[in-house]
Amino acid sequence: MTLEDVKPWVSRVASEGVPCGLISKHVEPGFLLVDGTVLLESEKDENGFYIGGAGMDGMYLKTGTLYEPVRDDNGKITSFRRMAGCLGWFSGEEQQIIFQYAMNTPEHLIEDLTAALPALKKSPQVHDLFLSTAEKLKQVPPGECQRLMADIRAAYKGRNEQSIRERQQAAEKSAKKKRRSFER
Numbered sequence: 001m002t003l004e005d006v007k008p009w010v011s012r013v014a015s016e017g018v019p020c021g022l023i024s025k026h027v028e029p030g031f032l033l034v035d036g037t038v039l040l041e042s043e044k045d046e047n048g049f050y051i052g053g054a055g056m057d058g059m060y061l062k063t064g065t066l067y068e069p070v071r072d073d074n075g076k077i078t079s080f081r082r083m084a085g086c087l088g089w090f091s092g093e094e095q096q097i098i099f100q101y102a103m104n105t106p107e108h109l110i111e112d113l114t115a116a117l118p119a120l121k122k123s124p125q126v127h128d129l130f131l132s133t134a135e136k137l138k139q140v141p142p143g144e145c146q147r148l149m150a151d152i153r154a155a156y157k158g159r160n161e162q163s164i165r166e167r168q169q170a171a172e173k174s175a176k177k178k179r180r181s182f183e184r
Helices: 083-089 091-103 106-116 124-139 142-184
Strands: 008-018 026-033 038-044 051-056 061-072 077-082
Touching: 008 038, 008 061, 026 077, 038 061, 061 083, 061 142, 077 142, 083 142, 091 106, 091 124, 091 142, 106 124, 106 142
Parallel strands: none
Antiparallel strands: 008 026, 008 077, 026 038, 038 051, 051 061, 061 077
16 A cells, blocks of 8 residues: 555635634634634644634634645645644654655655664764654554655645746746847
């Protein structure tokens, strides 16, 4: 089974903009999901994941659940993927290592990280990063670890694709400006 075979938990966007405030009502930038979860642009963790909220009448409490946008081919956010509960155990650097090395099973990932340790002795920071990632992964239950790996892979792959889309759009705009200035 590959990481793409792990079924994600995804909830569609019901509306953009979140009604807030009990007395002075206003709309905050963010998303309301069909399951009632609220995701505000102003509420993201240090790694860029949205922090879920629940509530009513414009008042919301953080749930601690992390979400990553799912985009269509044009880059528009259409839904959100709920990330594995243990994602918060890992720093951004550790998540990047999991993204780069996770291919199929938690066992293989831990083996690969552990096998790299002797070669990393000359770089104590990188060695410690690989070691801490492997040690934390050992604490994650197997089913949850597979979900974690699949979620991180999907999130960072989606971020890379969005970055490419944004660069392509910027290049296209620049090319149009150059053509217009050339035509004048």
